[in-house]
Amino acid sequence: MIGSLIATFDRWRGETYRLAVDAAYRRRAVASGLVREGERRLAEQGCRRVTALVLKDEGQATAAAPRTAGSGSMRSVL
Secondary structure, three states, X not given: OOEEEEEEXXXXXXXXXXXXXXXXXXXXXXXXXXXXXXXXXXHHOOOOOEEEOOOHHHOHHHHHHHHHXXXXXXXXXX
16 A cells, blocks of 8 residues: 545535555655545535644644645644
């Protein structure tokens, strides 16, 4: 497995959790592709808003992921 993203939709809001990419494949746009595909699949189900839980302890790459993926600005980092 190269990478994974968990995306859920409760008919009100989409959520993304646990974006992970194997270290050997980082910096190759794998994470961006996973986020785009997750958002596309959520939109197919009627989702119009997606949030992401970003943990500060997970490192710089995680904190930069929403901005890199072209998502809106982050309001807070846990």
